[in-house]
Amino acid sequence: MNSSPWWKEATIYQIYPRSFFDSNGDGEGDLPGVTSKLDYVKSLGVDAIWLSPFYTSPNKDGGYDVANPRDVDPRFGNLEDAKELIAHAHQRDLRVIADIVPNHFSDQHVWFQAALKAGPGSKERERFHFYDAHADGTPPNNWISIFGGPSWTQVEDGQFYLHLFDSSQPDLNWENPEVNADFEKTLRFWIDLGVDGFRIDVAHGLIKEDVLTNHPDPQGLSDALRLDVAMDFEKRNALLLTVPFFDRQGVHEIYRKWRKLFDSYGERNIMAVAEAWVHPPVNATRYVRADELHQVFNFDLLTAEFNSDVLFDVVERSISLNATVNALPTWALSNHDSPRVASRIGDEQARALALFVFGLPGSTYVFAGQELGLPDGQLQDSDRQDPMFFRSNGPSKGRDGARVPLPWSGDTTPFGFSTGKPWLPISQSWKDFTVEHELTDPKSSLHLYKNALELRKEFLVGAGGITWLESSRHGSKEDALLSYSRGPITVVMNLSDSVQECDAAGKLLIVSGANVDARDGKKVIPARSTAWFLT
Ligand code: GLC
Ligand code: CA
Numbered sequence: 001m002n003s004s005p006w007w008k009e010a011t012i013y014q015i016y017p018r019s020f021f022d023s024n025g026d027g028e029g030d031l032p033g034v035t036s037k038l039d040y041v042k043s044l045g046v047d048a049i050w051l052s053p054f055y056t057s058p059n060k061d062g063g064y065d066v067a068n069p070r071d072v073d074p075r076f077g078n079l080e081d082a083k084e085l086i087a088h089a090h091q092r093d094l095r096v097i098a099d100i101v102p103n104h105f106s107d108q109h110v111w112f113q114a115a116l117k118a119g120p121g122s123k124e125r126e127r128f129h130f131y132d133a134h135a136d137g138t139p140p141n142n143w144i145s146i147f148g149g150p151s152w153t154q155v156e157d158g159q160f161y162l163h164l165f166d167s168s169q170p171d172l173n174w175e176n177p178e179v180n181a182d183f184e185k186t187l188r189f190w191i192d193l194g195v196d197g198f199r200i201d202v203a204h205g206l207i208k209e210d211v212l213t214n215h216p217d218p219q220g221l222s223d224a225l226r227l228d229v230a231m232d233f234e235k236r237n238a239l240l241l242t243v244p245f246f247d248r249q250g251v252h253e254i255y256r257k258w259r260k261l262f263d264s265y266g267e268r269n270i271m272a273v274a275e276a277w278v279h280p281p282v283n284a285t286r287y288v289r290a291d292e293l294h295q296v297f298n299f300d301l302l303t304a305e306f307n308s309d310v311l312f313d314v315v316e317r318s319i320s321l322n323a324t325v326n327a328l329p330t331w332a333l334s335n336h337d338s339p340r341v342a343s344r345i346g347d348e349q350a351r352a353l354a355l356f357v358f359g360l361p362g363s364t365y366v367f368a369g370q371e372l373g374l375p376d377g378q379l380q381d382s383d384r385q386d387p388m389f390f391r392s393n394g395p396s397k398g399r400d401g402a403r404v405p406l407p408w409s410g411d412t413t414p415f416g417f418s419t420g421k422p423w424l425p426i427s428q429s430w431k432d433f434t435v436e437h438e439l440t441d442p443k444s445s446l447h448l449y450k451n452a453l454e455l456r457k458e459f460l461v462g463a464g465g466i467t468w469l470e471s472s473r474h475g476s477k478e479d480a481l482l483s484y485s486r487g488p489i490t491v492v493m494n495l496s497d498s499v500q501e502c503d504a505a506g507k508l509l510i511v512s513g514a515n516v517d518a519r520d521g522k523k524v525i526p527a528r529s530t531a532w533f534l535t
Helices: 030-036 039-042 079-091 110-118 177-193 218-225 233-240 248-263 281-288 308-323 341-345 346-357 387-392 427-433 435-439 444-460
Strands: 011-015 048-051 068-072 095-100 152-154 158-162 195-200 270-273 331-333 363-367 481-486 489-494 500-502 507-511 517-519 522-527 530-534
Touching: 011 039, 030 039, 030 079, 039 048, 039 079, 039 444, 068 079, 068 177, 068 341, 079 095, 079 177, 095 177, 177 248, 218 233, 248 270, 248 281, 281 308, 308 481, 341 346, 346 444, 346 489, 346 530, 435 444, 444 489, 444 507, 481 500, 489 522, 522 530
Parallel strands: 011 048, 011 363, 048 095, 095 195, 195 270, 331 363
Antiparallel strands: 152 158, 481 489, 489 530, 500 522, 507 530, 517 522
16 A cells, blocks of 8 residues: 555545435435435445535525535535534545635625625625726626626625626635635534545635726637637637636635645645636646645546547646646546536547546546436426526526436436436436446446446556557547556557557456457457556
8 A cells, every 4th residue: 555645546526416316305415315325436436525515505506606604505404414424434434525615605695695784895895896886887897707797796785796606606805814714714614524625616716806907808708718619729728818817826825824724634634626727727736736735627628529639638738737746637527517528529438538537647536427427418498507507698508417416226217316306307318327227237337437446446546657658649630549558557548430459468457348359469449448458
């Protein structure tokens, strides 16, 4: 066993509690539901769970609108349920990562309600970004919310407050020391309750600059920030360099303070991972300097094409940039904010990419349901609940497709998720995606994930860097194979639609698609598949 901290090369399973398992038949997943499925989670071979928010919330943005960060929303249970979940996870040697949301509160938080009452110029308003309207009545600036529409909402007395997301999510003013003091209290609250780490929501957004200055191209900027809007590469890059509300250098002072707080718990090895969509990519490494956070998400694989040049660049860049600050990269193919990987690049490709990524150094995040190969749920507009859908007023259907509850068992929807009506409908076509069904099928995605994670633990955790295999990089644009070796393992991914021969030596350990054949001393890798060989 090596002595590196638990999070260094962990596999972390993201649970969206509302969609995981419903213990009381109200149609929404809850904390006791998660606790009751921890044996399943453990059986996957993951090291930790990250729970999306379960705090008191009017749930306008799936709980990322927090009204009380130190309590549990009744829809999810109560604090005792949270303690129980943590205790049961720890009994199984699973760590627990909580999601902390420091960029904004819900408008139902007592601070915001007090700010509304106290009026302009009050200390209560200084905890948020309240400003007077311009003389002509327009908002303080022209920024557009990430979810669409203006970033400002006017209150009765005429002042506006800033919200980078939904109008129900007023941004906090991090220049006010009370804000950090309150968040440190929240961090300690959950650490004292037993959590092992934090995922920091919108970690790059806390500090704003030039709040009273208009952006020269607010619509362009808003489009550039949205993954579902196509844009010329150069144009997007240029716009992303001009964001006045993300990745300001002041955020790093906050994380330096937090790091001291985490380190004060010594051997508990409390970790934090930043959700920081920043540009250019080198900026992400600043969040994981030695005296800041432990990990930063690499989101490139959420959008990368299934193409060898693209994937080579993403992997190479992430490993080498992180190395400059002595950190390891993170990998994520899906999360609650983006289309599921199987829908985005195809089912076989998604399996191949997962197996390719499980071999890499660093931490891997798996979004619950990804192990089943789930596609996005097919929803009617009348089912949708995401504020992004309502505010964008246009092409964005929002993120509900990735948030459809998990199918567990049986032949009929809702497949054991709930005895009631699930909060988003589960299509009958998911019959063959249930945990129960996949457990009976040795060729299922679930078995692939379980086997791969076991092999990863056995052969790769702590095995150091990768060596790209020369033979797979002929420099042509459309290389069929992408291959690396790491420790005793050679990983070969065939991205093409036909079988490909390769020279990889060793014994086949696992393959994401059909069988690997041998021909004239060469290995034949099936189309759209990855294989691991042990030398
Ligand atoms: C993060 C969350 C997302 C949420 C947003 C606002 O990006 O992942 O779900 O809507 O922050 O809190
Ligand atoms: Ca429930």
